[in-house]
Amino acid sequence: MSRLVWIALAWTWLVLPAVGQPAPAPAGDSLETIANKRTAEWDQLARGVEPKIARMLPCDPRVRSALEEVSRASDARLDAVSRYLQSAEARARADVERARKALAGEQAASQDLETERQEAAEERAAIDGQLADLDGSVAHKQSLEDARKKLAEIRAKLEERIASLQQEAGSRAELTSTLEQLVAGYEARDKAIAAELTALTAETTRWKEFYATRLARAQTECSITNQDQPRRKKP
Amino acid sequence: MKRNAVLLIVLACAFAQTSRDAYRQAYREWRQSDPNLEAEAGAAGAALAPRAEQVAGAAAKYGAARAEFLQQAASAEEQRLAWLETPPDAPSAMIDQNALSMVTSESRAVKRTADSLAADPDPGIKQLRTMLERENASAVALGAAIEQRRRAADDVKSANASVAGSQMKAVDRYHAIEQDMRQAGGSSGAESVAWAEYYVSLASGARGASAAPPAAAPVTAPTAVAPAPPSVAPVAPLPLVRYTGAWTYPATGGLFHGSEPEFADLVVHENNGKADGTLFARFKLPPGSSGDPVLRFDFSGEFHNTRNQVFVLETSDGAHGTIQLIPGPAFNLLEVNFQTDPRPGKVHQGNFVLVKK
Numbered sequence: 001m002s003r004l005v006w007i008a009l010a011w012t013w014l015v016l017p018a019v020g021q022p023a024p025a026p027a028g029d030s031l032e033t034i035a036n037k038r039t040a041e042w043d044q045l046a047r048g049v050e051p052k053i054a055r056m057l058p059c060d061p062r063v064r065s066a067l068e069e070v071s072r073a074s075d076a077r078l079d080a081v082s083r084y085l086q087s088a089e090a091r092a093r094a095d096v097e098r099a100r101k102a103l104a105g106e107q108a109a110s111q112d113l114e115t116e117r118q119e120a121a122e123e124r125a126a127i128d129g130q131l132a133d134l135d136g137s138v139a140h141k142q143s144l145e146d147a148r149k150k151l152a153e154i155r156a157k158l159e160e161r162i163a164s165l166q167q168e169a170g171s172r173a174e175l176t177s178t179l180e181q182l183v184a185g186y187e188a189r190d191k192a193i194a195a196e197l198t199a200l201t202a203e204t205t206r207w208k209e210f211y212a213t214r215l216a217r218a219q220t221e222c223s224i225t226n227q228d229q230p231r232r233k234k235p
Numbered sequence: 236m237k238r239n240a241v242l243l244i245v246l247a248c249a250f251a252q253t254s255r256d257a258y259r260q261a262y263r264e265w266r267q268s269d270p271n272l273e274a275e276a277g278a279a280g281a282a283l284a285p286r287a288e289q290v291a292g293a294a295a296k297y298g299a300a301r302a303e304f305l306q307q308a309a310s311a312e313e314q315r316l317a318w319l320e321t322p323p324d325a326p327s328a329m330i331d332q333n334a335l336s337m338v339t340s341e342s343r344a345v346k347r348t349a350d351s352l353a354a355d356p357d358p359g360i361k362q363l364r365t366m367l368e369r370e371n372a373s374a375v376a377l378g379a380a381i382e383q384r385r386r387a388a389d390d391v392k393s394a395n396a397s398v399a400g401s402q403m404k405a406v407d408r409y410h411a412i413e414q415d416m417r418q419a420g421g422s423s424g425a426e427s428v429a430w431a432e433y434y435v436s437l438a439s440g441a442r443g444a445s446a447a448p449p450a451a452a453p454v455t456a457p458t459a460v461a462p463a464p465p466s467v468a469p470v471a472p473l474p475l476v477r478y479t480g481a482w483t484y485p486a487t488g489g490l491f492h493g494s495e496p497e498f499a500d501l502v503v504h505e506n507n508g509k510a511d512g513t514l515f516a517r518f519k520l521p522p523g524s525s526g527d528p529v530l531r532f533d534f535s536g537e538f539h540n541t542r543n544q545v546f547v548l549e550t551s552d553g554a555h556g557t558i559q560l561i562p563g564p565a566f567n568l569l570e571v572n573f574q575t576d577p578r579p580g581k582v583h584q585g586n587f588v589l590v591k592k
Contacts, residue, residue, distance in 0.1 A: 032327055042331075043331060043333055043334075046334075046337055047333075047337070084327070085326070085329065088324070091324050091326075095323065095324065095398075098318060102315055102316055105311075105312070105315045106315075106316075109308075109312060115255070116419075119259075119262075126266060131273075133271075133274035133276075134273040134274075134276065134437075137273060137276040137277030139277070140277035141276070141277045141440065141443075143439075143440045143443035144276055144277065144440035145440070146440055147276070147437040147440045150432055150433040151273075154426060154430060157426050160422050161419060161422040161423065161426070164415055164419050164422060165419060167415055168412060168419060171411040171412045171415050172412060174408050175409060178405040178408050179405055181401045182398065182402055182405050185394065185397045185401045186323075186398055188397065189391065189394035189395060189397075189398050192387065192390040193326060193391055195387045196328075196329075196384060196388050196390070198387075199380070199383045199386075199387040202380050202383065203377070203381055203383070203384050205380075206379075206380040207377060209377070210338070210370075210373045210377045212373075213366070213369050213373040216366055216369070216370075217366040220362055220363050221363060224359030224360070224362060224363055
């Protein structure tokens with residue numbers, strides 16, 4: 001009994017965490033290649049199966065094996081497509097997170113820019129004070145005129161900086177808005193891939209039912225053929 | 236050498252902080268270092284020079300700290316948004332176009348067969364007809380499921396297109412910001428250079444005025460001495476030989492802060508009280524860095540009556556900046572401190588001690 005409990009716990013710890021996560025091994029490209037390969041294999045078998053069994057007698061065992069083979073190929077194809085889409089969805093989720101982080105960073109950078117503008121205004125006020133002081137000194141010593149001109153040039157450069165900060169604020173507002181659209185776009189893509197995965201699960205169930213009913217028809221064709229033969233022999 | 240070590244530790248501490256706090260602190264120190272400098276410039280005469288030099292040093296420290304911060308902010312932004320340059324992943328729709336047509340034609344064939352057996356009273360045939368109808372129902376349901384996934388795949392496709400469009404727009408916006416940031420960084424660099432020039436001009440203006448005071452000037456500095464002709468006597472308080480000549484970075488045990496030079500050669504000439512020179516250096520960049528390790532610039536300007544000399548420089552690719560030459564504790568040592576407008580992938584500041592060749 002205790003051994004069973006340990007096995008159950010081990011299964012819970014080791015196996016369950018892996019369930020629901022994308023297969024870790026092959027990269028997206030190889031999963032896509034595998035899915036395309038499996039689809040091509042199934043496609044070839046599915047196209048040929050009806051013409052092939054049409055030439056066989058109803059109870060020929062090769063009828064059943066041909067139908068089972070195409071059914072297995074269908075399962076393998078849908079499984080491969082599912083793995084590929086799961087991997088795509090995991091990447092899409094990561095893209096959403098990355099875009100959200102970029103947006104948050106950009107929003108913070110826009111706030112920083114406001115700080116930059118305040119600091120530049122503070123610097124401008126300080127230079128204005130220096131200029132006022134220097135004007136008084138220039139009145140006494142003309143040789144300070146060159147320094148006064150240089151200080152005025154610095155103030156002009158600071159104005160240029162303030163203007164380019166203003167321009168940057170406009171560009172950042174546009175980038176923030178575009179990143180918001182990008183986040184919404186990535187979220188929509190993530191949802192769309194998840195919806196396709198759900199649709200694939202439903203389609204997989206339908207394919208299984210389809211091949212099961214096809215196999216059931218083949219069995220019926222065999223059984224009614226076998227029932228007819230002894231009935232006709234009697235009279 | 237001990238003084239240099241202490242100096243480097245102080246510099247390292249000053250440059251280690253890269254947050255806004257570092258440059259804000261440097262700004263406060265600059266602004267509080269001599270708030271009456273301009274107001275007293277008219278009366279201070281030659282005595283203003285060391286005060287101006289001290290304030291210039293504080294301004295340069297602020298400029299360097301701010302440039303460092305801007306560069307760090309730009310790198311952080313680049314790291315945060317570099318992924319935008321890579322086109323978004325576009326998952327394949329994984330729709331087999333043949334599947335639906337195959338199932339549809341199969342469904343039609345099954346239905347046709349079932350219909351053809353509708354009037355047959357044979358129980359076996361009836362049983363077969365039931366199976367055919369069940370198979371047809373299954374094929375119809377399958378067709379609907381395939382169609383539903385196709386629509387979902389179409390949604391994925393249009394979401395991919397929308398994301399690709401937004402991402403391209405975001406890249407354009409980001410490039411515009413990069414340009415704005417470069418412009419703002421360039422303005423900051425130009426301001427730092429202008430401040431260095433301003434303080435030099437302020438000191439020489441104060442000194443010049445004391446040599447030939449205007450008649451209306453009520454106060455002059457009585458101790459000011461008229462400058463000697465520049466071509467005859469050095470204008471700096473130390474012999475010019477402490478700055479001029481050929482200097483090199485030692486192959487081993489060199490002192491530096493920031494980027495470590497692999498080699499650095501400096502040549503300084505003096506002519507009629509004016510300096511001109513060239514620095515050619517190669518720096519050791521961090522592993523994986525794609526930046527340009529080589530830096531070459533020319534500089535020139537007048538020697539001033541201060542221990543530390545500041546000159547305006549221009550690099551081989553047109554960036555502007557300043558270089559400060561600080562005589563070392565021994566006659567054959569010269570500390571170099573330079574900064575230029577930040578340019579992507581270029582070394583834009585450096586601080587190291589050279590030995591006279």
